[in-house]
Amino acid sequence: MAVIWAIGEIADGVPTKLTLELATLARSLAEQAGGESQTVLIGAGAAKAAEQVAPYAGSVLTVDVEPGTAAGPAAAVVAPRLAAMIEERKPDYLLLGASNDGKDIAGMLVGLTDLPVLVSGAGVDWGEDGPLVEMSTFGGKLVTHSAFTGGRGMIIVRPATVSAEKGSAPGKVESVDIGVANELPAVKVAKHVEEAGAAAPIEEARIIVGGGRGVGAEDGFKLVEELAEALAPSSPRRRAFETPST
Amino acid sequence: VNIVVLLKAVPVVGTERLGSDLLTERSGQAEANGNDEYLLEKALKLTEVHGGEVSLLTLGPTSGAEALRKALAMGAARAVHVADDAIRGSDIRATVEILSAALRKMEYDLVFAGYDTSDGQGGVVAAAIAARLGLPYLSYASEIEPIDGGVRVHRLGATGYDVLEAPTPALVMGTQLLGAPRYPSLRGIMQARSKPIETWSLADLGVDPSATGSSAAWTRTIDANKPPERGGATFVREPADVAVAQIVDFLASRRLI
Numbered sequence A: 001m002a003v004i005w006a007i008g009e010i011a012d013g014v015p016t017k018l019t020l021e022l023a024t025l026a027r028s029l030a031e032q033a034g035g036e037s038q039t040v041l042i043g044a045g046a047a048k049a050a051e052q053v054a055p056y057a058g059s060v061l062t063v064d065v066e067p068g069t070a071a072g073p074a075a076a077v078v079a080p081r082l083a084a085m086i087e088e089r090k091p092d093y094l095l096l097g098a099s100n101d102g103k104d105i106a107g108m109l110v111g112l113t114d115l116p117v118l119v120s121g122a123g124v125d126w127g128e129d130g131p132l133v134e135m136s137t138f139g140g141k142l143v144t145h146s147a148f149t150g151g152r153g154m155i156i157v158r159p160a161t162v163s164a165e166k167g168s169a170p171g172k173v174e175s176v177d178i179g180v181a182n183e184l185p186a187v188k189v190a191k192h193v194e195e196a197g198a199a200a201p202i203e204e205a206r207i208i209v210g211g212g213r214g215v216g217a218e219d220g221f222k223l224v225e226e227l228a229e230a231l232a233p234s235s236p237r238r239r240a241f242e243t244p245s246t
Numbered sequence B: 001v002n003i004v005v006l007l008k009a010v011p012v013v014g015t016e017r018l019g020s021d022l023l024t025e026r027s028g029q030a031e032a033n034g035n036d037e038y039l040l041e042k043a044l045k046l047t048e049v050h051g052g053e054v055s056l057l058t059l060g061p062t063s064g065a066e067a068l069r070k071a072l073a074m075g076a077a078r079a080v081h082v083a084d085d086a087i088r089g090s091d092i093r094a095t096v097e098i099l100s101a102a103l104r105k106m107e108y109d110l111v112f113a114g115y116d117t118s119d120g121q122g123g124v125v126a127a128a129i130a131a132r133l134g135l136p137y138l139s140y141a142s143e144i145e146p147i148d149g150g151v152r153v154h155r156l157g158a159t160g161y162d163v164l165e166a167p168t169p170a171l172v173m174g175t176q177l178l179g180a181p182r183y184p185s186l187r188g189i190m191q192a193r194s195k196p197i198e199t200w201s202l203a204d205l206g207v208d209p210s211a212t213g214s215s216a217a218w219t220r221t222i223d224a225n226k227p228p229e230r231g232g233a234t235f236v237r238e239p240a241d242v243a244v245a246q247i248v249d250f251l252a253s254r255r256l257i
Helices: A017-033 A046-056 A074-089 A100-113 A218-231 B034-050 B062-074 B092-104 B125-133 B186-192 B240-253
Strands: A003-007 A036-043 A059-064 A093-097 A117-126 A131-137 A142-148 A153-157 A172-175 A188-194 B003-006 B009-011 B030-032 B054-059 B078-082 B110-114 B137-147 B150-157 B160-167 B170-174 B197-200 B219-225
Touching: A003 A017, A003 A074, A017 A036, A017 A046, A017 A093, A017 A117, A017 A153, A036 A046, A036 A074, A046 A059, A046 A172, A059 A074, A074 A100, A093 A100, A100 A117, A100 A153, A100 B092, A100 B125, A100 B137, A117 B092, A131 A153, A188 B150, A218 B240, B003 B034, B003 B125, B009 B062, B030 B034, B030 B062, B034 B054, B034 B062, B034 B110, B034 B137, B034 B170, B054 B062, B054 B092, B062 B078, B062 B186, B062 B197, B078 B092, B092 B125, B110 B125, B125 B137, B125 B170, B137 B160, B150 B170
Parallel strands: A003 A036, A003 A093, A036 A059, A059 A172, A093 A153, A117 A153, B003 B054, B003 B110, B054 B078, B078 B197, B110 B170, B137 B170
Antiparallel strands: A117 A131, A131 A142, A142 B219, A188 B160, B009 B030, B137 B150, B150 B160
């Protein structure tokens, strides 16, 4: 029976939108496989965040990390604990988000556990004997499907691959006490610097309004800005991104 | 400060294709991965100010040598090219194993890696190598500066950036915000011809060839197809205020907002 884990992320004490999507996807795959799904939350406030994840998840495993017991960026705290849980519970497949932290965690797990990984998943279905992962390859020139050959692996899933949907009943929440044999080398977070206009990561965006060469001159972006204002009037979560011209 | 830059030779962007075995075709023209060149530029700037030298490390077929020559012309001092027939089709696990083995043979204070590659788009290899080698890992860097006995990095985040510090040796994965790469000068191109490119085989690294390549990969591509044609586009050619109202109505009618 396949056991599928969704690896959640917590931001400011609440699960990210991508976490709810992964919980939904894990539950859906487990239903197709006749297996079970669990969403794993590791970090400060995991137990509290689990209350919001449970309606979307088969069940939830939480590892609360008290502030001060582990230092460093989130991925460096999560990865060694997750590696210890994988060693102990041996899940078959892991779903991770294609966020900065999600990709860092997946990479660290490749180094710590030797699990294979498929990246940039834009669709995941259950195939004959495991997940079938759809990817947009070479900048969208091709759509490929890939699978694991050894019955285990990690999939990095892009935002909005599925819509977050609640299950028929909230999943059970289990607090896990896990020992970490080897922390990763220390990286100190000396300070956090807030930047004006930075209020939400792009993968958390519900709507993205974009403009490019087609809008003509700089004035043309007025249309883009007005559309953003009409869709999310004066939202404090609205954020402007600028990408380099090529 | 001595820096190793991980530099992948990728198919020229726009010419990528899969072979009949569904592996990326690497017999055509290659170029240095664009994101890696930003890290090379930062490494060159740091060594120009603080001393030391920049080495390159690449993995792949002989077509990658041209990309290394350009990077040497930009200012890197030397290059190591891991090339072996057994490597073709390696999955990320094997790639990490080979690059880690090569780094164990090299001396450095810092290892730099780009955000991701134009052909793979994974963005996980750098973190995996750091974990495998037990190096501090500092990612999504928009600024990198050496400090006494260590390195300081600005890591991009959702609401700004974190200032990270770690002792060296360490591995830094960086972004394009580090600054655009330079063009090689004519003098640099001439000098690059005499700079050493060392070629290492899997045997040189002590890596078992049977654990690499497509036959040992734990992932496989099953099929590849052109994406479906996009549906017809609706053009709105009105003044901004009218256009915005029409677009909002259009999205609402499809329950997209």
